[in-house]
Amino acid sequence: MDNSELKIIAKELGFAEAYLLPPPDLARVESEPSIIWNTEEHPWAKVSCLLVMPYSPYPADCRIPAYYIASNRSYRASVELAKRLEAAGARCLRAELPIKQLAVRYRAASPCRSSLISIPPYGTRVVFQSMLLGSSPEHPFSPEEYSVAEDDMCASCRACEAACPAHAISGDGYDVKKCMRYYMDGADYPDWVYGIQRTHLGCEICQQVCPRNAHIKPTEPPEEVVRAFDVESLAAGDTKPARLLVGKNITGRGKLQKEALNFLKRDGGVR
Ligand code: SF4
Numbered sequence: 001m002d003n004s005e006l007k008i009i010a011k012e013l014g015f016a017e018a019y020l021l022p023p024p025d026l027a028r029v030e031s032e033p034s035i036i037w038n039t040e041e042h043p044w045a046k047v048s049c050l051l052v053m054p055y056s057p058y059p060a061d062c063r064i065p066a067y068y069i070a071s072n073r074s075y076r077a078s079v080e081l082a083k084r085l086e087a088a089g090a091r092c093l094r095a096e097l098p099i100k101q102l103a104v105r106y107r108a109a110s111p112c113r114s115s116l117i118s119i120p121p122y123g124t125r126v127v128f129q130s131m132l133l134g135s136s137p138e139h140p141f142s143p144e145e146y147s148v149a150e151d152d153m154c155a156s157c158r159a160c161e162a163a164c165p166a167h168a169i170s171g172d173g174y175d176v177k178k179c180m181r182y183y184m185d186g187a188d189y190p191d192w193v194y195g196i197q198r199t200h201l202g203c204e205i206c207q208q209v210c211p212r213n214a215h216i217k218p219t220e221p222p223e224e225v226v227r228a229f230d231v232e233s234l235a236a237g238d239t240k241p242a243r244l245l246v247g248k249n250i251t252g253r254g255k256l257q258k259e260a261l262n263f264l265k266r267d268g269g270v271r
Pocket residue numbers: 112113114153154155157158159160161206209210211212
């Protein structure tokens with residue numbers, strides 16, 4: 001298998017792009033042990049593969065997180081891709097890589113003020129999966145070159161700064177410890193997050209206002225998704241269908257139920 005064949009399979013599985021970049025060579029960040037910052041422990045790794053799956057957002061007033069549904073879909077697709085690579089005898093390891101740093105450094109994406117990265121034509125509406133690949137005469141994977149033009153959209157725009165309800169974006173840049181997403185990995189959020197969160201599991205407000213995404217029109221969630229995220233059902237503890245859609249790992253310890261109870265108490269039963 002080679003670069004071209006890998007890309008064909010990745011497309012079949014729903015990925016729009018498979019970027020093949022050099023392996024990471026960054027200093028280890030102890031606070032982020034799940035990320036493979038360099039390949040000291042994986043000297044066989046010759047290529048970082050970043051898999052890109054675009055998604056359409058749901059309308060801004062919808063509490064259902066389109067991002068996490070797409071993320072779970074992309075996770076399952078990356079597991080299948082790894083299986084096919086291994087079946088063909090290629091060496092690979094599905095791994096959390098420093099995706100933003102790699103994509104920006106090797107010009108596969110543009111950095112944004114909101115800390116996200118933008119990939120034309122998908123804007124920031126993408127989910128990523130990543131893996132390390134080996135290279136051998138039978139499977140000669142190799143890094144490729146990319147040339148996403150540096151854009152200066154953020155220089156003349158403050159839309160995300162103005163829209164962020166947590167004031168996490170300012171003239172000084174993005175402050176991760178003020179961002180809602182930073183606190184939403186756990187099961188219990190600080191009260192201020194429950195007070196302002198608009199969607200389950202995460203926040204997409206800065207993406208909703210970003211001109212890089214203006215051409216991506218929201219779509220209504222399918223009926224099956226609406227049913228799974230019915231706020232009354234979630235509040236009553238019927239979370240299984242929603243957990244199947246977004247993945248069990250990120251919804252443990254009654255997280256969806258707590259969010260639904262909060263939405264009902266704070267906003268009533270609307271949408
Ligand atoms: S909203 Fe404006 S400032 Fe913020 S990331 Fe998008 S283009 Fe940059």
